[in-house]
Amino acid sequence: MPESPSGGTGAAVVAGASWTALSRVGLQVFSAISLIVLAQYVKPREYGLAAMAQVVTGFAGLFRDIGASAAIIRQKQSDDDLLSSIYWLTLAMSFCVTAACFLTAPFAARFFNEPALPPILQALSLCFVITAAPSVQGALMQRNFQFARIAAVELLAGAAGLVSAVVCAVLGAGVWSIVAGTLTNVTLASILFFSLSPWR
Numbered sequence: 001m002p003e004s005p006s007g008g009t010g011a012a013v014v015a016g017a018s019w020t021a022l023s024r025v026g027l028q029v030f031s032a033i034s035l036i037v038l039a040q041y042v043k044p045r046e047y048g049l050a051a052m053a054q055v056v057t058g059f060a061g062l063f064r065d066i067g068a069s070a071a072i073i074r075q076k077q078s079d080d081d082l083l084s085s086i087y088w089l090t091l092a093m094s095f096c097v098t099a100a101c102f103l104t105a106p107f108a109a110r111f112f113n114e115p116a117l118p119p120i121l122q123a124l125s126l127c128f129v130i131t132a133a134p135s136v137q138g139a140l141m142q143r144n145f146q147f148a149r150i151a152a153v154e155l156l157a158g159a160a161g162l163v164s165a166v167v168c169a170v171l172g173a174g175v176w177s178i179v180a181g182t183l184t185n186v187t188l189a190s191i192l193f194f195s196l197s198p199w200r
Helices: 005-038 044-064 067-075 080-112 118-132 135-145 146-168 175-196
Strands: none
Touching: 005 146, 005 175, 044 067, 044 080, 044 118, 044 175, 067 080, 067 135, 080 118, 080 135, 118 175, 135 146, 146 175
């Protein structure tokens, strides 16, 4: 007996929730391992520098989020012209936010009274551009209920980021091991989203 459309959609939602939960659990495990291992090599002050940079990038990210991905997910179909416009708009906004972080990094350093903060903040702000590059591809995967692929990308990228951070920490990179892990994570995720999605 053929499955009804609503039943198929319901099954897809349940499967999607399962894959999403698996990804979240896996990423939490990676995060815990990273915290335990890096605590042996990264000084508390260096952790504090990374946290300060993340506060600034977190605030800056509010201005980058224009709801484009959500708009793609809500639409059943989108023509290439619209997707292309969303892609370039998101990328442009991300470049602007990254540029703002570069320019305001010295002021953030004065605010937190940490002269070592600017290069860390500037490096982490590159994540805005890197994650914007495959934003349309990721949104299309969500719309098409390809949550298994999304979970695989997140877990592979998370594992690579963990390995990168740990290796750099063991080699004495200090706070830059956290930066390296973050950049490795988002870069690999972007590459994988591009590779797995047919949209260009």
